[in-house]
Amino acid sequence: MELADSTLRPPPAVETFEREALVFLPNVSRYARLLTRDSADADDLTQETFLRAYEAWPSFRTGSDCRRWLFTICRNVYLRNRQRSQRFVAVEDPDVELIATRQMYFRAREQGCKDLFDRIDLGPALQKGLDALLPEYREVVVLIDIEDCSYAAAAAALKVPIGTVRSRLFRARRLLQQSLMEYAEDLGFLRPNQEQLSQGGTRQ
Amino acid sequence: MTTNLDTLMPCHEVVALLWEYLDGELDDAMRARIREHLDHCGHCTDHFTFEGAFLRTVARVIDEPCETGELRQRILAALR
Numbered sequence: 001m002e003l004a005d006s007t008l009r010p011p012p013a014v015e016t017f018e019r020e021a022l023v024f025l026p027n028v029s030r031y032a033r034l035l036t037r038d039s040a041d042a043d044d045l046t047q048e049t050f051l052r053a054y055e056a057w058p059s060f061r062t063g064s065d066c067r068r069w070l071f072t073i074c075r076n077v078y079l080r081n082r083q084r085s086q087r088f089v090a091v092e093d094p095d096v097e098l099i100a101t102r103q104m105y106f107r108a109r110e111q112g113c114k115d116l117f118d119r120i121d122l123g124p125a126l127q128k129g130l131d132a133l134l135p136e137y138r139e140v141v142v143l144i145d146i147e148d149c150s151y152a153a154a155a156a157a158l159k160v161p162i163g164t165v166r167s168r169l170f171r172a173r174r175l176l177q178q179s180l181m182e183y184a185e186d187l188g189f190l191r192p193n194q195e196q197l198s199q200g201g202t203r204q
Numbered sequence: 205m206t207t208n209l210d211t212l213m214p215c216h217e218v219v220a221l222l223w224e225y226l227d228g229e230l231d232d233a234m235r236a237r238i239r240e241h242l243d244h245c246g247h248c249t250d251h252f253t254f255e256g257a258f259l260r261t262v263a264r265v266i267d268e269p270c271e272t273g274e275l276r277q278r279i280l281a282a283l284r
Contacts, residue, residue, distance in 0.1 A: 014283050022276065030270040043275050050279045098220060105254050114250055117257035126265045144227065145262050151229055170223060177258060 012057050021053055024067045031071055034142050035078045037131060045081075049074040071147055075157065082135070097170035104177050111190055120189060122180050129179030137172035140165055213241045218248050226256055 012020075028049055032042040052073050053060075060069060108116050130138060143154040144165075151169070155162040184190045218241045224230050225238050242249045 014280065017283065018280065022279065025272050025276055025279070026270055029272045029275060030266075033270065034266060043278075046272075046275060047279050047282060051282060054283055095220070098222065101222075101255070102219060102251070105251050108254065109250065114254055115257070117254070117261045122261055123265045126262060130266065141262070141266070145259065146266055151224075151227070166224075173223065173258070173262075176262065180258075180261075 012054075017054055017057060021057070021066055021070065022050065024070050025050070027067055028070050028074055031074055031142070031146065032078070034130065034138065034146070035075070035135075037135075037138075045074060045078055048077050052077065068147065075143070075147075079158070094167045094170045097167070097174045101170070101174050101177060104174075104181055107181070108190065113184070113190055116184055116189065117180070120184065120187065122183060125180050125183030126176060128183075129176045132179065133172055133175060137168050137175065140169045141172045141176070144169060212244060213237055215241075215245060215248055218242075218245075219251065222252060222255055226252065226259055 025046070029042065029046045032045040032049070033039065036042045036045055049070060053070055056073075060066070108114060113119070130141070133141070139158060140154055143149040143157060144151070149157065151162050151165050154169075155165045158165065181190060218238055221230060221234070221238060225235065230238070242252060
């Protein structure tokens with residue numbers, strides 16, 4: 001936690017806050033967009049994050065990781081605002097996801113593409129894949145792959161069992177990999193997956 | 205020191221812990237057992253390398269800062 005002992009300091013000069021916190025605006029904005037998938041919502045979330053950070057600045061410990069602290073605020077505000085009544089509940093099985101992930105690796109290996117992720121720019125495909133993920137899956141990717149949260153910390157943040165974090169993470173990564181493989185197919189780096197073609201595409 | 209190959213974890217058990225290993229979620233003893241397996245199994249080493257590259261790609265792409273346009277001015281105006 002990034003809180004200092006003294007909570008009685010006055011709010012900082014805007015210039016100080018601008019120099020030390022607002023410098024992370026591009027990062028927080030990106031983070032908010034990943035969570036909301038809507039630029040207007042992301043801007044509102046980002047603004048609320050910085051306003052709350054400004055109010056809480058006297059309790060922020062100098063020298064702590066400000067970027068992480070801002071991500072934490074952003075995520076908490078997002079989670080509080082989110083309509084939990086619309087939550088999607090899926091039956092997920094980490095073992096099944098692992099088998100599917102393994103099959104994708106075997107496919108890449110068989111086609112001499114073990115270094116697929118290093119060989120081509122997969123940024124656009126990954127962005128599309130993230131956009132297509134359900135919020136529940138995207139959240140775990142954001143927490144674990146951006147914030148470097150442990151599974152336990154992610155479970156606490158999302159208020160779900162650690163097993164749910166694990167299964168959602170595995171599924172999210174499998175779906176992202178699937179997006180990347182399809183992109184690589186489109187570019188001619190991989191031969192199309194006949195089984196998938198006959199089934200009519202991917203599914204969450 | 206030589207390793208008794210009969211005591212190595214089987215591939216399917218190692219692969220089942222792939223993501224937890226790459227995410228640093230395993231305790232030292234389990235990490236050591238997996239490392240020992242990887243030292244002797246080229247197939248699993250290649251698979252772990254493949255997935256590690258995937259995770260690096262994800263981390264690199266989704267952590268890129270984005271353009272913030274007028275948002276900065278909007279926040280500063282709200283603070284003042």
